[in-house]
Amino acid sequence: MSAPEKSHIRSMRDRLVRREASVEELLDDSLRAIRRLDGELHAFLHVAEDAARKTAREVDERIAKGDDLPTLAGIPCAVKDNICTKGLPTTAGSRILEDFVPPYDATVVEHLEAQGAVIVGKTNLDEFAMGSSTEFSAYGPTRNPKDRERVPGGSSGGSAAAVAAGMVPYALGTDTGGSIRQPAAFCGIVGMKPTYGRVSRYGVVAYASSFDQVGPLARSVEDAAIVLEAIAGPDPKDGTTLTQAPPSFDAAFGEDVRGLRIGVPKEFFPSGIDPDVSAAVRRAIDALADLGGEVREVSLPSVEVALAVYYILVTAEASTNLARYDGVRFGKRVPGSSMDDVYLRTRGAGFGPDVKRRVLLGTFVLSAGYAEKYYRKAAAARRVLADDFAKVFQEVDVLACPATPELPFRLGEKTSDPLKMYASDVLTVPVNVAGVPALVVPCAAVGALPVGLQLIAAAGREDTLLRVGAAVENSVFEAAAPPALEAR
């Protein structure tokens, strides 16, 4: 295991076990931090104080009885607002789900609740998780705790900001094309996109079903591993979950990187990359070589078209997934003169600008006469890209590269140019296209702004990511301590 003080979950748990704090006191710390900071940051869409307090008291009672409690019992956390929580609003950042209160929990939420986790609230996101800055939330943007004039990344920007500001030790996010990793990099925390199928998507508001994965955002690699272990596993309610149970990740923390083959993919250092980001990442890779990693350059030629492949396939899937918002069964309805008029008005008023743009593009690439040229071609290209990754993982154990081509950008900088915003995901989308897992760990700071190192492994090898991530955390870069929860 990594040094115990790096795991905020374990140190909170130690306080509970030693009776230095009650679960309710940990919750109050968290609520106080939210009250103090969230007026400006806007990481949360809903704070669920009553439900959280009820859970906290139940766990306190179990502690008083001397029950043996799971690792996450009593630890506060936050959940991205596109993940269904029974009895708590789930808006997906959209007006069309403004009053939606799900009658059931997502499987990942059931897993957290089974451990006694205290869900403090639901976090802000780009509408339907479509975006890279959290500026496309229908409820207003989230700000980056490291620099409030800058975006926290997206779409899991609320989850990243809540963790980076110390409001909660961990949060759940979703990652369709980088929505966990890019905000983790922008906010200077750890974020993991698991192997496709590792975590159930049941109860997660669907964006692009063959890409979407739930994963943790946390302040240490070990915390990310603890949360992943809690939420992972086969689920009969999601037919795409991997059938084998996830491995225990403990062993990954006992090994160093000596002898590990680390590939540096040249396509992940494109010509437009911020030189500060690329230099910082190269220094971190050199440090891994000093620790005994065998570093070599590798190539994944098809990565150059990954962003185009991605935007064809995800918009196609989104255009069909979002057909369910029709004002009939749930969500907003705008009255109209006919059924067709209800659809047009409901979807016209309920969807925001980038959602409309993506549904239009998805409709285009699937339409008669164009599906062959775009959708089916992109589906074939996806296979080529997945094969490129499979080939490279015969040569190396892990890839190391930047998570983003830039430092966190300013609010408003890219909202008027969709292609510029999409390009922010250029280094994260190949991972979702190939279905492999990736971990982002902070590896440097340029002034106050963090730089994230992205580690990518073969499908099913989250353990390798954690092993290298722990080495970066322990020996390469010490991330600045997040603003501590207010002293009690």
Add this chain to the structure above:
Amino acid sequence: MPPSQAFALDHQVLVKRLARLARIGLTKDEEARYTSEFQAIVEFVSQVERVQAEPSSLKATVTGVRHVVRGDTSEPSALADLLLDQAPDTRTGFLKVPAIL
């Protein structure tokens, strides 16, 4: 055929038609904005033509995971009423919508 030529079609007509297909009512401003953006976005995604691969059979999955299908059996669910409660308008256990015919 270069992408720009492939899209020598009228983008305003195209955006209108797509919005109609997707059942999204657009304001005049939105229509103008999407029309002005569409060519650049389509040209961007046309990079996919550079990949040497036959159009996919659509059966392929990247992770090799087989979709596991549940048995086609019905079972009682306590959710039915709760789900109905989510609907904007209902009458005697049915979803209520404007007349279709």
